[in-house]
Amino acid sequence: MSDEEAVEQYLLTQNVNYFNLLYDRYTNKVYAKCISMLRDAEQAEDATQEIFVKILLSLSKFNARSKFSTWLYSITYNFCIDIIRKGKKEIIVSLEDHTKVDLEDNGIYDAEIMETNVFRLKEVLNLMNAEDKSILLMKYQDDMSIKEICGVIEKTESAVKMKILRAKERFMKIYQESYGQSG
Amino acid sequence: MSKNSFKDLEDLYTKERSNASDETKKKLNANINLFGLVSNLIELYIPKVGSIIGALDNGPSQSDKNNKKQPNK
Numbered sequence: 001m002s003d004e005e006a007v008e009q010y011l012l013t014q015n016v017n018y019f020n021l022l023y024d025r026y027t028n029k030v031y032a033k034c035i036s037m038l039r040d041a042e043q044a045e046d047a048t049q050e051i052f053v054k055i056l057l058s059l060s061k062f063n064a065r066s067k068f069s070t071w072l073y074s075i076t077y078n079f080c081i082d083i084i085r086k087g088k089k090e091i092i093v094s095l096e097d098h099t100k101v102d103l104e105d106n107g108i109y110d111a112e113i114m115e116t117n118v119f120r121l122k123e124v125l126n127l128m129n130a131e132d133k134s135i136l137l138m139k140y141q142d143d144m145s146i147k148e149i150c151g152v153i154e155k156t157e158s159a160v161k162m163k164i165l166r167a168k169e170r171f172m173k174i175y176q177e178s179y180g181q182s183g
Numbered sequence: 184m185s186k187n188s189f190k191d192l193e194d195l196y197t198k199e200r201s202n203a204s205d206e207t208k209k210k211l212n213a214n215i216n217l218f219g220l221v222s223n224l225i226e227l228y229i230p231k232v233g234s235i236i237g238a239l240d241n242g243p244s245q246s247d248k249n250n251k252k253q254p255n256k
Contacts, residue, residue, distance in 0.1 A: 041203075
């Protein structure tokens, strides 16, 4: 049964087994995103629970034109960014860079970033700001398309491309500062 | 297929999570039951509240008036 069918059946029958099916499929993925973003296991566990409660309460608003996973991850990232914003007035760099967007995501750094040693990746992500981190997770962990990322952060395609490029540059900068050469 | 450390990191966090997922599921199911109970209560009582408000708005119904006139019936 697809995710979208499970949502439909849950809404029709209110049978909790359909919701549990979705929970079992995605709980670890949601948790992994929460801990990547929040860097605290207990907080990530609480956030995971709250996100699923949120999902449960807004399932009727789910628009089947997008994938369930994209919708779920969108709620997850926005929820975590809200927690971070509330916790420490982090300066979130505006997505609307005022420079003229004339940059294409040409796959620069893709292989280097994706092949980073996993423990180093964890450390570098921990040093990045929430917004950069979330956009890299959407791109590399969730395999979201530019269009899907646009839907999550509610920005234009060019703004998203710019954002990805900047996040990759910052990733490489932090990596090189911490470990020297990439790899 | 090329290596993707982001997926490996996801797996790493999943392994570290251990049994916490089951605990969270239990809490979540408790929430679902609570929501179900609350929505059932709302479904049960909203029509009654509506009819009470309606009655207050329109005064006593015709059947109430009849009952007052013939209290033994």
